[in-house]
Each structure stands twice: as C-alpha cells, then as structure tokens.
Amino acid sequence: MKKNIIFNKKSELLKALAHPIRLCIVKDLIKKENNVSNIQECLDLPQSTTSQHLFKLRTAGIIEGQRNGLEISYRVINEEAKKIIDILFP
Numbered sequence: 657m658k659k660n661i662i663f664n665k666k667s668e669l670l671k672a673l674a675h676p677i678r679l680c681i682v683k684d685l686i687k688k689e690n691n692v693s694n695i696q697e698c699l700d701l702p703q704s705t706t707s708q709h710l711f712k713l714r715t716a717g718i719i720e721g722q723r724n725g726l727e728i729s730y731r732v733i734n735e736e737a738k739k740i741i742d743i744l745f746p
Contacts (some may be wrong), residue, residue: 669736672716677701678709682732683741685719689731 673679681695690698696706710730713719718737721728732738 666736668716669718669734669740672712672718673737673740675709675712677705678713679741679744681706681709681713682718682737683745685730685732686738686741689729691724691727691729693727695730 673682677699680699684690684695684698692703692706692710695710696703699706710719710721714721716734718732718734719730720733721730723729
C-alpha cells in the first residue's frame with residue numbers, strides 16, 4: 657500500500673510536468689522567480705491560459721507564489737522537479 661502512494665506521487669509530478677508549456681515555465685522559474693505578466697509575455701499566451709498552467713503546477717506542489725503588492729511572484733519549490741528539468745535540459 658505504501659509503495660502505491662509513492663508511485664502515485666511520482667506519477668502526479670510527471671503528469672504535471674508532461675506538457676510543453678509547463679516544462680517551459682518550470683525551466684524558466686528555476687533560473688529566476690517571475691510574475692504572471694512576465695511569464696505570459698515570454699510564452700506569448702493569454703493570461704488565462706498561463707494562469708491555468710500555473711494553477712496545475714501549484715496544485716502539484718512544484719511551484720509556489722508569493723504576493724508582492726498586486727503581483728504574485730512564482731518560484732520552483734520541488735527539488736525533484738528541478739532534478740528532472742536538469743536531466744531533460746543539461
């Protein structure tokens with residue numbers, strides 16, 4: 657039973673990263689914290705689409721946001737996700 661929990665957690669992490677946009681977001685956030693506006697401009701996507709991807713990454717425990725006035729600045733907090741990105745993009 658315990659083994660299934662571990663496999664489920666790892667699987668959820670991989671599912672959250674298994675989208676080109678989310679991979680790009682995480683890769684960029686490892687380099688530098690950023691807010692939604694900057695992430696959106698970099699990806700050339702609508703704000704709503706960017707926010708949906710950020711929500712998925714937050715829900716998976718990969719990133720967290722910190723409010724700075726009116727903006728929320730995001731950063732990667734999941735060490736396993738960082739390792740996966742390092743392997744994929746040496």
